[in-house]
Amino acid sequence: MMRTLTVSRFLTLLLYAVPSLYLALRSNILLSEIALTLSSISEGAEPSTVRVPNESRRKRHASLPNGLAHCINSFEQYPFLAEQIIQRKYGRFAKQTPAQKALSNKLGYAEHFTKAREGIETNAQFTNKVARIAREKYHTGPQALGATDDADFGLVDMTFGHLSRDWTSQGTRERQAVFPPILDGLNRHFNVNGNSKKVLVPGSGMGRLASDIADLGYDVTANEMDYSSILTYHLLANHTTSLHQHSLQPFVTKWTHQANPSSRYSTLTLPDHWPNKAVQLVEGDFLDIFPQDSKFDAVVTLFFIDMANNTIDFLSNIHRLLKPGGVWINLGPLKWGTHSALQLSTEEVLQLADLLGFDVDHTSRKSIDSLYAEQPETLLKFTYVTQFWQATKRM
Numbered sequence: 001m002m003r004t005l006t007v008s009r010f011l012t013l014l015l016y017a018v019p020s021l022y023l024a025l026r027s028n029i030l031l032s033e034i035a036l037t038l039s040s041i042s043e044g045a046e047p048s049t050v051r052v053p054n055e056s057r058r059k060r061h062a063s064l065p066n067g068l069a070h071c072i073n074s075f076e077q078y079p080f081l082a083e084q085i086i087q088r089k090y091g092r093f094a095k096q097t098p099a100q101k102a103l104s105n106k107l108g109y110a111e112h113f114t115k116a117r118e119g120i121e122t123n124a125q126f127t128n129k130v131a132r133i134a135r136e137k138y139h140t141g142p143q144a145l146g147a148t149d150d151a152d153f154g155l156v157d158m159t160f161g162h163l164s165r166d167w168t169s170q171g172t173r174e175r176q177a178v179f180p181p182i183l184d185g186l187n188r189h190f191n192v193n194g195n196s197k198k199v200l201v202p203g204s205g206m207g208r209l210a211s212d213i214a215d216l217g218y219d220v221t222a223n224e225m226d227y228s229s230i231l232t233y234h235l236l237a238n239h240t241t242s243l244h245q246h247s248l249q250p251f252v253t254k255w256t257h258q259a260n261p262s263s264r265y266s267t268l269t270l271p272d273h274w275p276n277k278a279v280q281l282v283e284g285d286f287l288d289i290f291p292q293d294s295k296f297d298a299v300v301t302l303f304f305i306d307m308a309n310n311t312i313d314f315l316s317n318i319h320r321l322l323k324p325g326g327v328w329i330n331l332g333p334l335k336w337g338t339h340s341a342l343q344l345s346t347e348e349v350l351q352l353a354d355l356l357g358f359d360v361d362h363t364s365r366k367s368i369d370s371l372y373a374e375q376p377e378t379l380l381k382f383t384y385v386t387q388f389w390q391a392t393k394r395m
């Protein structure tokens, strides 16, 4: 009996160890980290996949911009982190009785593990490319930029969602709900004469809105401080030679809320449109990266103002950066974080805008239902009732 238990424990460990070792060696992970992961698996602990880098780790990469090393590390470790998720699913599947397993196999369930691993491989080709190009751009050298437990699966997963929203044809529906009111607002304000008008898009994410505004002839500055978006946009804008060049299976680890078995393996190709190379992407915090006052004719905020620790800072800065008579166009939810000093209603945000020196065009206001970075075929969707308005800086 004891011997059978030992053999079965050994086989279980082997099941976990082989893919872990394979992926770890591909990702240059230290052997000590593999040992740590295996020991946590053998103890039955669920290894955490979402970690925030601590201060001492940050200091090791003081020469790199804040968050860059963590981001590159997360992209490099993606296959390992995704494999952990599949292993946990397999662990639960394998615990079924033989009769239950036989039934599950009749559904073809075991094939999901093979297919998911193929999808992870597809995604890893993309994440490795992002990381390699980032290492070249920021001259990181070849050294490891973090440990396995300093990598964040959620960061890569969100990147896939943002990519799908901005740069795939599957994201068209999402974009169609929120881009036209903004583009129309700009064209109305400038009488369709965008040439040479300077537009700032802070919190530009993956950059599609900024690119579409530039396509209309505006002189666009995009601004972003999150490196998962900055690095991925860099790959699309500067290291992509054909449309639909890159493939992703963003949902391979998401097995809940699916109507069809195949939805988990939907393949998206990107980019579906060329990023406009005239867009200037400024990396850094919008609050301190633009020293010059009255620089822009328009500031466009899409799903952005509720990211503020203090919305007075954001609105004051938008006001400071606009030329007198310049327009602020906003579309987004008011999903204030728990860190926000103020969690204002729409009416309060607009009163605040008035107090800070904006003339709010109340006739422009509307509510627009919008999804955000959703899997197109999921059975669970969150709808934001986004708030749209235009306001001009008082002369």
Ligand SMILES: C[S@@+](CC[C@H](N)C(=O)[O-])C[C@H]1O[C@@H](n2cnc3c(N)ncnc32)[C@H](O)[C@@H]1O
Binding pocket: 165, 202, 203, 204, 205, 206, 223, 224, 225, 226, 229, 284, 285, 286, 287, 302, 303, 304, 307, 308
């Ligand atoms: C919810 S996302 C929206 C992204 C994009 N506008 C869209 O609609 O897809 C908000 C973005 O704002 C960025 N962000 C938040 N605070 C920022 C700041 N102070 N400076 C620059 N970017 C910021 C975040 O990194 C994130 O990419």
